[in-house]
Amino acid sequence: MRNFLGKSVAIGAIAALALTACGSGRDEESGSSGGDAKGFAANSLIGVALPAKTSENWVLAGDLFSNGLKEAGFTSDVQYAGASTTVADQQAQITAMVTKGAKVIVIGATDAAQLSTQVAAAHQAGVKVIAYDRLITNSPDLDYYVAFDxxxxxxxxxxxxxxxxxxxxxxxxxxxxxxxxxxxxxxxxxxxxxxxxxxxxxxxxxxxxxxxxxxxxxxxxxxxxxxxxxxxxxxxxxxxxxxxxxxxxxxxxxxxxxxxxxxxxxxxxxxxxxxxxxxxxxxxxxxxxxxxxxxxxxxDTRTLVKQTITMVKSLQAGENPEVNDTKSYNNGSKVVETYLLPPVAVxxxxxxxxxxxxxxxxxxxx
Amino acid sequence: MSRIKDLQKNLFGGTTSNARQFGMIFTLVAIVVLFQILTDGLTLRSDNLIALFQQNSYILILAIGMLMVIVAGHIDLSVGSVAAIAGILVAKSMADWSLPWPAAIVFGLVIGAVIGAWQGFWVAYVGVPAFIVTLAGMLLFRGGNQFIGNANTIPVPEGFRVIGSGFLPEVGPNTGYNNMTLLLGLAACAAVVWRELQSRRTRRQMDADAAPMWISILRLAVMIGVIVFASLRFASGRVGTSFPVSGIILVALVLAYSFYTRNTAGGRHIYAVGGNSRAAELSGVKLKRVNFFVMMNMSVLAALAGMIFVARSAASGPQDGNGWELDAIAAVFIGGAAVAGGIGTISGSIVGGLVMAVLNNGLQLMGVGTDRVQIIKGLVLLLAVAIDVYNKSQGRFSVIGSLTRPFRRDGSGPPTASPKVGGDAAPVKVAG
Structure with missing residues (x-):
């Protein structure tokens, strides 16, 4: 009898899983960058993937993003890479953000050359990707870059x-x-x-x-x-x-x-x-x-984060974000539209x- | 006899040492269901499942080799560094010497073999403990990676990236699914049915009691159900995505190594050495050769894992491989291997690895930060092993173990020190 019980439990669990699988073929529409002039809902999820918390600067940036995006009405998901497995963490985090349906992902890359696969996946899912501070290289799918000049x-x-x-x-x-x-x-x-x-x-x-x-x-x-x-x-x-x-x-x-x-x-x-x-x-x-x-x-990290959020807001409204440099930043695959902030000599x-x-x-x- | 027992066990297994493995499958299902609910159905969505496999295939490949190392009574701390140095050399070979990528893959495996031979030599023929040899290797090859790569990130060509980020191609008529993945699922179903029939025939030929018909049918129904579910999921990803190439490499390795460790003399020798090396040696097992093999094999798999990661990342960087050894070792122990060696299975390790992977992925989908994810993973590792140790010290099996006891009734002989544990197709089944 216990035999039967054990198996019933297992089958029940698996059947439950199988049920959730039914009914869907592949979703053919999948956005694929067709949404240039459409924008998205004002409370959409915005992903922010930052490097490990090794410098005060990144911790500050993370806090500013959390608060700034919330103030702007978005739902934010700010993630830092782990201290030891930074690149793999960041790759997984970006993929998870795409899965969760983020509309824009802001990436402060831990290794700017090791993210092109994830950026491509985001692009195919119709997500806009903004490289923050560090230009993501060898990726034809990067949308914007924001940094100091x-x-x-x-x-x-x-x-x-x-x-x-x-x-x-x-x-x-x-x-x-x-x-x-x-x-x-x-x-x-x-x-x-x-x-x-x-x-x-x-x-x-x-x-x-x-x-x-x-x-x-x-x-x-x-x-x-x-x-x-x-x-x-x-x-x-x-x-x-x-x-x-x-x-x-x-x-x-x-x-x-x-x-x-x-x-x-x-x-x-x-x-x-x-x-x-x-x-x-x-x-x-x-x-x-x-x-x-x-x-x-x-x-100033504050101005950089503020500018990034401004770009996210423009994307939300369905406008093209303001950029001021469309020729200098070639990432190896394309020239990335860039907003450069002026640094200040002190x-x-x-x-x-x-x-x-x-x-x-x-x-x-x- | 053991073959029949294995076949009998191939649904969930049933020996004492198997209790934890079954428990882990159960835990995996529970975690998947839990996160499926907590993330509003994101966990089992096809794009997430595909990503899950792509993200973790290299760790699971490491777990295969690590299981064999641990069963033989050793440990390998150098896998991350070996993966890193193989990755940077392969990337350099393509960038600087313009080696075509298939040749570069072979080159990478050769590097793994050479490094493995080096470590195997010290462990098997000089007798330095593997912990020390691979601790040295960890430093040695990490340093080598930084030296060769100059801390640079070196991109790899498009063709090479297939092994890490590629998918089965889209062929044939538009069925709304990826046809190749469907075919793969169909083949898996056929293999399962064939195996079941084969087992019943063997039992009849040997005049043993065949398992009741309903058990066979039930078992088949569960396995086919899971396979169909998984292949439909993987086949219904966004156009252009399907079952990942790295996942196929993983499945092929799991099947091959499961067969090797369960059904060949060489594989059984590893368990014999881990169980009692003196007794094994006196029974004619070539101790040194077995030790040399497991260490060398581990490094080859580490090199492969490194290449898959580099292919997925589109570049080899100075941080590759950091901390991988710990993930692989955790997977093996969660999957039911004994710290002292001699006990553990490939499939158990894969399930252990998947538990960690689903946990990681589910927490990330919920937006939990890496700091807390690490805390939770650490606790899970400790608890999984602690529960098993406690149950053993109490001289009883886990609750789940007793639930499965009836499964063992027609397995012949007492399930005592037999290190053999079953269920090789488990990882593929449970993946869904």
């Missing part, structure tokens, strides 16, 4: 370097050294080219001299954006080139490297030159206020103003 970041760094040196010493020629970011990071080259766009004419004129003559991006690169890499390279430059010469300025692509460069120079007992940076890290803002690092770049002079809205940084500038 990284070329502009480089230009601002280059300009600040020139301004800073001029303020200290009215007449050139100025001795400078160049640093760039990790060679495997797409953005690193963009920052460097932006800076060289400003510096190159001055170098050609002889106004600015790169003491070590290392001007190629390959020579200046710091693998993995590692602080110790920048410190070691700066140590070597100081011994090889600046035994007696004076160093007036260093182009550093971000704050971490900038502080490492300053550490190296302090270690060699040299006067601190004009050093650039980027990211508005807490330590660097302190350093700027203390008069060591010269400048950093403020790329020096000691405008720090209080620039960080006025930032609850973490504002107190540091007082």
């Amino acid at each position: 990284n070329f502009k970041v480089g230009q601002l760094q280059g300009q600040a370097l020139l301004d800073g040196m001029k303020a200290k010493k009215p007449n050139g020629p100025y001795n400078i050294e160049l640093f760039s970011g990790s060679p495997d990071d797409n953005n690193a080259g963009v920052f460097f080219n932006g800076a060289m766009d400003v510096l190159k004419p001055e170098i050609d004129k002889g106004n600015v001299v790169v003491g070590s003559k290392q001007v190629d991006v390959k020579q200046t690169a710091i693998q993995g954006w590692k602080a110790e890499g920048a410190q070691a390279r700066m140590d070597q430059l100081l011994t090889s080139t600046y035994g007696s010469k004076e160093l007036d300025g260093v182009l550093s692509p971000n704050d971490t490297l900038g502080r490492a460069i300053i550490t190296s120079i302090k270690g060699a007992n040299k006067p601190i030159p004009v050093v650039t940076g980027q990211d508005s890290e807490v330590e660097s803002v302190k350093s700027i206020i203390a008069g060591e690092q010269y400048m950093t770049i403020n790329k 020096t000691k002079a405008n720090a209080a103003e620039a960080y006025a809205n930032d609850p973490k940084l504002a107190p540091l500038t007082k």
Whole structure:
């Protein structure tokens, strides 16, 4: 009798499953990007897939998305990749969002080259995909990209370097050294080219001299954006080139490297030159206020998230979201329509103003 | 005798050691039903089922090899790193030396074999514990991956991606379903029926009591029901999608390895070594060869899993393979393998892997964050094994085990230390 009972339970369960299967063939309509001018319901699900919670920036972005999307009337699903299996997690999360019927998925990619399969699946299901901050590469199905203008970041760094040196010493020629970011990071080259766009004419004129003559991006690169890499390279430059010469300025692509460069120079007992940076890290803002690092770049996560939500709202209304760059961002498969936000250069002079809205940084500038 | 017993058991199995495996099938069904309700029917929707298989096929492939390693009394911590180094080498071979992709797959398997031979050598012939050898391998091959790849992400060509993100092609008339998947389901049904008939005939020939007709029919009805359900689901995905290629690779491997571990001398030797290596050696089992084989086989499967992941991700990246060993080991233990070795089945491990996969997927569909998902998965792993350990220490079977006891009535002989456990077609059945 118990035999019969056991089997009945099993069969019952399986029959229940089988019942739910019946009745449907494949859904032929499936949206496939035909909905350009239609929009979708105002309370639709919007998926946001972000990298692991390794930096404050992403945690902040996640909170801003949750609140911002809710305020705008959407249902939001904000997910972070797990700490150890980031890429696989993010792939599964994006797929789950498509299954749940998200209308727009915003992706801050953990690895920008490993998501094209999921983006393709989303596209086929009629979901719009916005790459947030990091351009998803090798995907013909990516719809939009929203980020800060990284070329502009480089230009601002280059300009600040020139301004800073001029303020200290009215007449050139100025001795400078160049640093760039990790060679495997797409953005690193963009920052460097932006800076060289400003510096190159001055170098050609002889106004600015790169003491070590290392001007190629390959020579200046710091693998993995590692602080110790920048410190070691700066140590070597100081011994090889600046035994007696004076160093007036260093182009550093971000704050971490900038502080490492300053550490190296302090270690060699040299006067601190004009050093650039980027990211508005807490330590660097302190350093700027203390008069060591010269400048950093403020790329406010709040404005970036706000802009992304604006794009989602346009999609909801059935309009084409506003973009301001339709030619520079080629992801290897197509040129992606992009909205670029302007970064802001911050020096000691405008720090209080620039960080006025930032609850973490504002107190540091007082 | 054991063959008959196996056939008798092929619905849910029935030996003592099988209780947990049956329990896991039951748990899997329960979890699927639970999430089916909680997610308003998203869990069993065809696109989700397809995604579920695509996302987890590489972990389940690892679980096959890991089961054999664990049954033999070892462990392999290096699978994630081996998968990563095979992935980056294969991606590089196509990008830099423009190797055609079929050759690149062979190349990847060869890498797996070479690495496996290296680890097998230390384990089997030098006698270093597998835990240490593969811990070293984990560091060694992870470092190798970073060294070779320079922490870069290297894309792979379209053709190669088929093994990770491809589907059965659309052929034949428009039936509203993917015809190839339907054919596959039909073939599976036919195989099940054939097997059942075969078993009844064998029993008659041996003058044994054939199982009552209604049991056979019931068993067939359940299995065919599940197969039909699954193939209809997989066939009714969005046009262009169907049963994934990676799923087919997985099913083929499950069938082949189940046959190997259950029905061949080589496969039984693995259980013998894991159960009692001294006794096995004295009975003529070539201990070193068995140990060498399981370690080498694991690395080959790890390389395959790595390639499937790379194909699905369309690129090989520096983070590939992180934490995979833990997923594979968890699947094997949830699926009823014994930590001391000697006990466990391929199908059990696949069911264990699917329990974790459905749990993961269902929680994600509900929008639960990865932090909480990890907590829940950890608790499930602990509970699954703890319940089994507790029941054993109490000298009784689980509730589910006692429910299934009547199944065993005409299995000959006491079901004592026999490590053999049945039900090889289970993963395919339950997938629906």
